[in-house]
Amino acid sequence: MRLVTSQNAAAKKKTAARRVRAPRMDSGERKRMIVEKAIEYFAKNGFEGSTRDLAREIGVAQSLVYRYFPKKELLLDQVYEEVYLARWNPLWESDLRNRDVPFEARLKKYYLDYAQNVLRNDWVRILIFAGLKQEGINDRLFKLLHDSIFTTVITEFHHAFPSPTSIDRDKDKRELELELVWSLHASIFYISMRKWVYKTKIPSKINSVIEVLVEGFIESLKHLNRGGVPLDQAAKSHADLPKRNSFKLASQLARS
Amino acid sequence: MRLVTSQNAAAKKKTAARRVRAPRMDSGERKRMIVEKAIEYFAKNGFEGSTRDLAREIGVAQSLVYRYFPKKELLLDQVYEEVYLARWNPLWESDLRNRDVPFEARLKKYYLDYAQNVLRNDWVRILIFAGLKQEGINDRLFKLLHDSIFTTVITEFHHAFPSPTSIDRDKDKRELELELVWSLHASIFYISMRKWVYKTKIPSKINSVIEVLVEGFIESLKHLNRGGVPLDQAAKSHADLPKRNSFKLASQLARS
DNA sequence: GCTCGTATTTATCAAATGACCACTATATCG
DNA sequence: CGATATAGTGGTCATTTGATAAATACGAGC
Numbered sequence: 001m002r003l004v005t006s007q008n009a010a011a012k013k014k015t016a017a018r019r020v021r022a023p024r025m026d027s028g029e030r031k032r033m034i035v036e037k038a039i040e041y042f043a044k045n046g047f048e049g050s051t052r053d054l055a056r057e058i059g060v061a062q063s064l065v066y067r068y069f070p071k072k073e074l075l076l077d078q079v080y081e082e083v084y085l086a087r088w089n090p091l092w093e094s095d096l097r098n099r100d101v102p103f104e105a106r107l108k109k110y111y112l113d114y115a116q117n118v119l120r121n122d123w124v125r126i127l128i129f130a131g132l133k134q135e136g137i138n139d140r141l142f143k144l145l146h147d148s149i150f151t152t153v154i155t156e157f158h159h160a161f162p163s164p165t166s167i168d169r170d171k172d173k174r175e176l177e178l179e180l181v182w183s184l185h186a187s188i189f190y191i192s193m194r195k196w197v198y199k200t201k202i203p204s205k206i207n208s209v210i211e212v213l214v215e216g217f218i219e220s221l222k223h224l225n226r227g228g229v230p231l232d233q234a235a236k237s238h239a240d241l242p243k244r245n246s247f248k249l250a251s252q253l254a255r256s
Numbered sequence: 257m258r259l260v261t262s263q264n265a266a267a268k269k270k271t272a273a274r275r276v277r278a279p280r281m282d283s284g285e286r287k288r289m290i291v292e293k294a295i296e297y298f299a300k301n302g303f304e305g306s307t308r309d310l311a312r313e314i315g316v317a318q319s320l321v322y323r324y325f326p327k328k329e330l331l332l333d334q335v336y337e338e339v340y341l342a343r344w345n346p347l348w349e350s351d352l353r354n355r356d357v358p359f360e361a362r363l364k365k366y367y368l369d370y371a372q373n374v375l376r377n378d379w380v381r382i383l384i385f386a387g388l389k390q391e392g393i394n395d396r397l398f399k400l401l402h403d404s405i406f407t408t409v410i411t412e413f414h415h416a417f418p419s420p421t422s423i424d425r426d427k428d429k430r431e432l433e434l435e436l437v438w439s440l441h442a443s444i445f446y447i448s449m450r451k452w453v454y455k456t457k458i459p460s461k462i463n464s465v466i467e468v469l470v471e472g473f474i475e476s477l478k479h480l481n482r483g484g485v486p487l488d489q490a491a492k493s494h495a496d497l498p499k500r501n502s503f504k505l506a507s508q509l510a511r512s
Numbered sequence: 513g514c515t516c517g518t519a520t521t522t523a524t525c526a527a528a529t530g531a532c533c534a535c536t537a538t539a540t541c542g
Numbered sequence: 543c544g545a546t547a548t549a550g551t552g553g554t555c556a557t558t559t560g561a562t563a564a565a566t567a568c569g570a571g572c
Contacts, residue, residue, distance in 0.1 A: 024538060024549050046388065048304045050529060061551050066531065128384060128453070132302060135455035142456060172461070179465045180472060182450075183443035190442030197384070199391035200398060205428070209435045212480060216436060219479045220472025280519055280568055306559060317521050322561065 022060045031068045034058060038079050043122040046129050047076055083126045084141055087117050093148040096156060103160035107153065107214045111188060115210055119192035128197065150181045157218070163225045176224060184217040278316045287324045290314060294335050299378040302385050303332055339382045340397055343373050349404040352412060359416035363409065363470045367444060371466055375448035384453065406437045413474070419481045432480060440473040 025033070037058045042049055051072055055062040069075035092113070096106055130137045154177050188210060194200050203209055281289070293314045298305055307328055311318040325331035348370070352362055386393045410433050444466060450456050459465055 019551070021537075022550065027549075030549080046302075046304070048302075051531090052529070062530095063532080063552080064550055067549075070531085072530065125388065128388065131449075131453045132381065132384065138454050139456070142454065172464075175459050175461075176465065176468050179459060179468065182446070183439075183469055183472070186443045186446030187439035190438070190446065193387075194438075197387045198394050198398065200395070203431050203435060205431075208428075209432065212432050212435065212476075213439055215479060216439070216472065216476025219475040220468075223471060223475045224468060275521070277567075278520065283519075286519080307561090308559070318560090319522080319562080320520055323519075326561085328560065 019061065020059075022064070027068075030064075034060075034065060034068055034075070035078050035082055038075055039083055039122050039126065042076070042079055042129070043125040047133055051075075079126065080130055080137065083123055087123065088144065089113070089117065093152055096149070096152045099156075099159070103156055104214065104218060106156070107218070108211050110149075111184070111210050111214055112207060115188055115192075115206070119188065121196045124189070124192045124196045128193075145185070150178060150185075153181050154178065157221050161222060161225070173224070177221065180217060180220050180224065183220075184213060187213050275317065276315075278320070283324075286320075290316075290321060290324055291331070291334050291338055294331055295339055295378050295382065298332070298335055298385070299381040303389055307331075335382065336386055336393065339379055343379065344400065345369070345373065349408055352405065352408045355412075355415070359412055360470065360474060362412070363474070364467050366405075367440070367466050367470055368463060371444055371448075371462070375444065377452045380445070380448045380452045384449075401441070406434060406441075409437050410434065413477050417474075417478060417481070429480070433477065436473060436476050436480065439476075440469060443469050 038054060041054045041057055045053070051065050052062045055065050058065075065075070069078070092110055095101075096110055098106065101109075127138065127141075154174075157177075191202055191206065191209070195202050294310060297310045297313055301309070307321050308318045311321050314321075321331070325334070348366055351357075352366055354362065357365075383394065383397075410430075413433075447458055447462065447465070451458050
């Protein structure tokens, strides 16, 4: 499959239809076009995809890509920037804070909108490819999520469902609350992974699913604040499990 | 960085310390060793990692790898098999079914154990690399998860928390229940992704987090069965949202 | 200690790939 | 129409990489 006899190679060279010269475009437009096709291409093939292949998809000579992006790396950077920060909606945070709307409705609106804008083929795959390749590249995004969404969600929850003990939330409890928000985020992100990475079937009524997830999230938060696991009880709660489990797991994730 | 002057190249060749001949090993042992190192190597570098690099890590000549795996592809297949199916514990399903133990405890035990066995560096990264590269490769794993875990969890939940209406669960409701199980799975998987793909900090008390997630999951299932969103109400529940959202989202995920 | 099987290595090939440069063609402007 | 700027192309180089084959060296058995 990889091996091609030199005869074949020669034949291919002879047969190779002379390239139809690509139409002359404005420099800026061409650059945009390259980036857009690159997003599509690298989302499909990973960052190890070749510039030749990409150029073929664009319908342009390989060397032209290098006119606009002297290093492949620069193109990849551009692809990453384009995909991410471009799709962040600054209204999300302020809408989440708008107490004229019921908390649950705000949450649903946000997550429906987030899913719609962000959980697409290109987005998910490029995010993951980038994460796998160079750690830390998504830190900005996570900071954004944390600072403007996650903390807001928790704050607004406590405003919507004030609890008598909510004043003395200790560090552990705050961490667990944050984990519940991560969990909601993960659940929705994973739907997109199932579709665009694993290519499995997902339910058609995604919007209903998201609403159920949001409702479940609120229930979970309530449960946690109701004192379901005030952490001093947490130890007791799995007292019937072999104690080793917890330790082994913790060390497992710590090491490798 | 890629460009090396021919002088450098020559110098490198001259300098290249003569390989210390690798100790002669039993054929079977060597094969095992190669696979093990390959798991580690490809988990880190992705399946595009080179056989030369791998051989260097093993401390062996590149061509030796080809003695045991005549095609790189064959080695990759082996790596995949090794990582996956090897770690599946058949007891999980039967333990989940053991009604002598309270439902919640069974769930916690399973998810703590699953996390411990499965959410490691190699496992997560190889699963994702594989999924990104060739769609469908994880189908077997998902079928296993679905058939022996997810459906069991739902069955056992209904046994533990029988509800008057639980007889007439329609198709939509069953789908939503399944999605809640997916959501729990996703939440735990994502913790591992945060650690091993994105390399961000995760809470130290992972076991507590998992327990909270399991409790939240049960609350969510209860909520769903309590009639929180009997689907005829689902439409109403976000009546205050722009209707377009739902449609746009659905079509978004459908197309791209 | 010599022979022989085979684990391991060195050397090499063909293809693919990132990068570069000189050349060509085309649109625009006087 | 002819000059000019520049978008676009072909060809090529050095390196990397999967793959192969011939040469080497190690250890077991006589």
